[in-house]
Amino acid sequence: MFDNLSLKLEKAFQTLKGQGTITEVNVATTVKEIRRALIDADVNFKVAKEVTDEIKEQALGKNVLTAVSPGQLLTKITNDELTRLMGGSNEEIDLTGNPAVILIAGLQGSGKTTFSGKLANYLKKQGKQVMLVACDIYRPAAINQLQVLGEQIGVEVFAEPENKNAVDIANKAIKFARESNKRIVIVDTAGRLAVDEEMMNEIASLKEALSPSETLFVVDSMTGQDAVNTAKAFNERLNFDGVVLTKLDGDSRGGAAISIRRVVEKPIKFISTGEKMDAIDKFYPDRMANRILGMGDVVSLVEKAQQSFDEDEARRLNKKIRKNQFDFNDFLSQLEQIKKMGNIKDLLGMIPGMGKALRNIDVDDDSFKPVEAIIRSMTTAERENPEIINGSRRKRIADGSGTSVQEVNNLLKQFQDMKKVMKTMNKMGGGKRAMNALNPFGN
Structure with missing residues (x-):
C-alpha cells in the first residue's frame, strides 16, 4: 500500500546525499519534499504541515555525529514523527465484562x-x-x-x-x-x-x-x-x-x-x-x-512465524535435518506452513531492504503452485528418495503437474543443492544453529 509514499520519501532523503552538515537550506528542501509526499499519499494537509514543521524544527536543533549522515539523521527524525503521528504505541482492546x-x-x-x-x-x-x-x-x-x-x-x-x-x-x-x-x-x-x-x-x-x-x-x-x-x-x-x-x-x-x-x-x-x-x-x-x-518489520514477521509454525513439527524437522533425512514431504510441509503466514509479498516486504527490491515485481500466493504440483505428482517413494527419479519419471511428473521437464529438473537440482548445504552445516556443527534461526520456537 505504501509503495508510492516510500519511493517519494526515499527521493526526499536523497536530496541530503553527499551533504556533510545539516543546514536550514538543505533541511527546508528535504522537508518540502516530505510534505509533498505525504499530501500525495492523501494525508490531511493540516496534519502533513504539522508533522513536517516538527521534523524541520527537530532537524535544525541537532548536530550531526561523525558516524551519522544528515540523510540518516532526518530519516530517524521522520521515523519518530510518523510513529508519534500514528499513536506512538499499540493499544489493546478492552475485554472486560460478562460477557x-x-x-x-x-x-x-x-x-x-x-x-x-x-x-x-x-x-x-x-x-x-x-x-x-x-x-x-x-x-x-x-x-x-x-x-x-x-x-x-x-x-x-x-x-x-x-x-x-x-x-x-x-x-x-x-x-x-x-x-x-x-x-x-x-x-x-x-x-x-x-x-x-x-x-x-x-x-x-x-x-x-x-x-x-x-x-x-x-x-x-x-x-x-x-x-x-x-x-x-x-x-x-x-x-x-x-x-x-x-x-x-x-x-x-x-x-x-x-x-x-x-x-x-x-x-x-x-x-x-x-x-x-x-x-x-x-x-x-x-x-x-x-x-x-523501507526499514522492514522483522518483529511482525517473527510473530507471524510463531503463530503459524507448529512446534512439534519444527522439532521433528530439526531431527530429520540433523540426520540428513530431509525429503520432499518435509519440503511440502514447510511450504504449507509458510502459506499460513499470509500474503507472500507482504511477508517479504517485512524483511529490511526487500520492500524496495520488490517494488516492481509481481509476487503472489500462486508462486508456489508449480512447485506444489510437481511434488504432488511424485509417488511416495519418489518424495522420500528423489535420487530414484530418472528421465522417464521426470517426464511423467512433468505431465502430471502440467509443467515442463526443465521445471522438474530445476526443482530437483535446487532441492539437492539445499540438502548439500544442510549436510555441510551439520558436519561443521552449524545445523542446530541454522534450525534455531529458522525455527521461531528456538528448540
Missing part, C-alpha cells in the same frame, strides 16, 4: 462483516470463548455471510433473520451468551452508503443498550481522506474506542492510516488485509513507520 461486548460499526462495504469474522477467529486462537451476533437487519446477505464465516472458523453465530429490531436481537444474544458461557460477544451492525441520521440513531441505540467494553469503527483505507472524514463524523456521535483499517493490501495511497489518529484522536487497534480469516494484525505505529520508510 465482553465488542460493537462493530462502519459504512457499508468497509469490510465490517469480514473483520468481525477475523476478530472472532483471532480471539478464538487465544483460547477465548467467542460468539458472533448478526445485527444487520437490512441486508440478508450480511447475515448469511456471517453464518458462513462462523462455520468456517468454528464460531457460533446468533441470528434472528425475521427480527427487524437490532437492539432486541443484541439483548437476546447477550442473554444467550451468558447462559452458554461465551466470554466475548462480537456484534456486527448494519452499514449505510453514507452517514445518515437513521444509521446514527440505530448504532447509538445499540451502544446505549449494550454498554460495550469496546466499540470499533471499521474504515476502508482505500477511501483515503473520505475515510478520515467519516470516522470523524461517527466519533462525534458514537465516541468509539478504536479504529480498524481494512483493505490495506489494496491500491490505496495510505493517507488514512497515517492521519486518522491525529484527526479523530482515537487509536488504530487492528489492520486487515485480504479475505483470509487469519489476515488480521494488531496495529503497531513504530512497525508501520519502519515499513513506510
Whole structure:
C-alpha cells in the first residue's frame, strides 16, 4: 500500500546525499519534499504541515555525529514523527465484562462483516470463548455471510433473520451468551452508503443498550481522506474506542492510516488485509513507520512465524535435518506452513531492504503452485528418495503437474543443492544453529 509514499520519501532523503552538515537550506528542501509526499499519499494537509514543521524544527536543533549522515539523521527524525503521528504505541482492546461486548460499526462495504469474522477467529486462537451476533437487519446477505464465516472458523453465530429490531436481537444474544458461557460477544451492525441520521440513531441505540467494553469503527483505507472524514463524523456521535483499517493490501495511497489518529484522536487497534480469516494484525505505529520508510518489520514477521509454525513439527524437522533425512514431504510441509503466514509479498516486504527490491515485481500466493504440483505428482517413494527419479519419471511428473521437464529438473537440482548445504552445516556443527534461526520456537 505504501509503495508510492516510500519511493517519494526515499527521493526526499536523497536530496541530503553527499551533504556533510545539516543546514536550514538543505533541511527546508528535504522537508518540502516530505510534505509533498505525504499530501500525495492523501494525508490531511493540516496534519502533513504539522508533522513536517516538527521534523524541520527537530532537524535544525541537532548536530550531526561523525558516524551519522544528515540523510540518516532526518530519516530517524521522520521515523519518530510518523510513529508519534500514528499513536506512538499499540493499544489493546478492552475485554472486560460478562460477557465482553465488542460493537462493530462502519459504512457499508468497509469490510465490517469480514473483520468481525477475523476478530472472532483471532480471539478464538487465544483460547477465548467467542460468539458472533448478526445485527444487520437490512441486508440478508450480511447475515448469511456471517453464518458462513462462523462455520468456517468454528464460531457460533446468533441470528434472528425475521427480527427487524437490532437492539432486541443484541439483548437476546447477550442473554444467550451468558447462559452458554461465551466470554466475548462480537456484534456486527448494519452499514449505510453514507452517514445518515437513521444509521446514527440505530448504532447509538445499540451502544446505549449494550454498554460495550469496546466499540470499533471499521474504515476502508482505500477511501483515503473520505475515510478520515467519516470516522470523524461517527466519533462525534458514537465516541468509539478504536479504529480498524481494512483493505490495506489494496491500491490505496495510505493517507488514512497515517492521519486518522491525529484527526479523530482515537487509536488504530487492528489492520486487515485480504479475505483470509487469519489476515488480521494488531496495529503497531513504530512497525508501520519502519515499513513506510523501507526499514522492514522483522518483529511482525517473527510473530507471524510463531503463530503459524507448529512446534512439534519444527522439532521433528530439526531431527530429520540433523540426520540428513530431509525429503520432499518435509519440503511440502514447510511450504504449507509458510502459506499460513499470509500474503507472500507482504511477508517479504517485512524483511529490511526487500520492500524496495520488490517494488516492481509481481509476487503472489500462486508462486508456489508449480512447485506444489510437481511434488504432488511424485509417488511416495519418489518424495522420500528423489535420487530414484530418472528421465522417464521426470517426464511423467512433468505431465502430471502440467509443467515442463526443465521445471522438474530445476526443482530437483535446487532441492539437492539445499540438502548439500544442510549436510555441510551439520558436519561443521552449524545445523542446530541454522534450525534455531529458522525455527521461531528456538528448540
